[in-house]
Amino acid sequence: MSRIGIAIWNFEGERLGPKLRWFAEMGYTAACINNRALDSLSDEEESEAAKVTDEFDLALTFHGGLLDTPAIARAERIVRWHKRTGRIACTSYDVPGAFNAEGFKRKQPERIVDVLKDVLAVVAGTGVRVLLEDCPIFPEDVEQVEGLAEKHPGLGILVDLGHMNLRLRDPEPDSQPLRPGAIEAYLKGIPWKISEIHVHSNNGIKDQHAPPYAPNADLVTAARVLSEIGFDGISTIEFAPGWCGMPPEEVEHACRRSLEYWRGLL
DSSP states (O other), X not given: OOOEEEEGGGSOOSOHHHHHHHXXXXXXXXXXXXXXXXXXXXXHHHHHHHHXXXXXXXXXXXXXXXXXXXXXXXXXXXXXXXXXXXXXEEEEEOOOEEEOTTSOEEEOGGGTHHHHHHHHHHHTTSSOEEEEETOSOSHHHHHHTXXXXXXXXXXXXXXXXXXXXXHTTTTSOOSSOOOTTHHHHHHHTOSSOEEEEEEOXXXXXXXXXXXXXXXXXXXXXXXXXXXXXXXXXXXXXXXOXXXXXXXXXXXXXXXXXXXXXXXXXX
């Protein structure tokens, strides 16, 4: 069974180790850390976190941006951590985008290609994969990154299922069910191997980052299609209590329910 993790930066708590333990004791087998946390993470905190990942056999993923961050220094820190622990599966990156004349938001991978190549050089040969979130998906995306995956075997894609629910409604968001076959065409048309997915829901209008069991993203169909294409990567639950207006007293139950819900679909 593939691992199920959670994006821990969406939850309160300063120290990494206790936060990892909290989710591991719920049954999560992976955790996603925001790359920004590396800037202030002490060696003591990293060691504490490493002990928790060993105790619970946790896999780690990292996520962040490339353009306005010390991406190379962070990638070097990730590699050092992985060489000590062997626990880091991948680091993924947002790809900037802009709206075109038809009102569709499209990725602009050409803006990150140079720094992406530098990050790939840092992680080469370590076993840590480098993933782009939701890119390439459309033909114009593929043109901009053509040949990169062939030159860099560690390069792959992270697919955000909550964002898929919004993207398939562009340019006019609505809360109606998606047209039949839309999810199948979207996921089966992705040209690169899917190594990680972000799992959350929304109402089809706003990026709410609600728990996966909330309406109206059709994650039942998404899970079926992912199984059909042989997805065996890490599922990261990316619901954010602050984004979806969840009261603090409901957060722990929602974390547990999200894990059980997605585990039941895979």
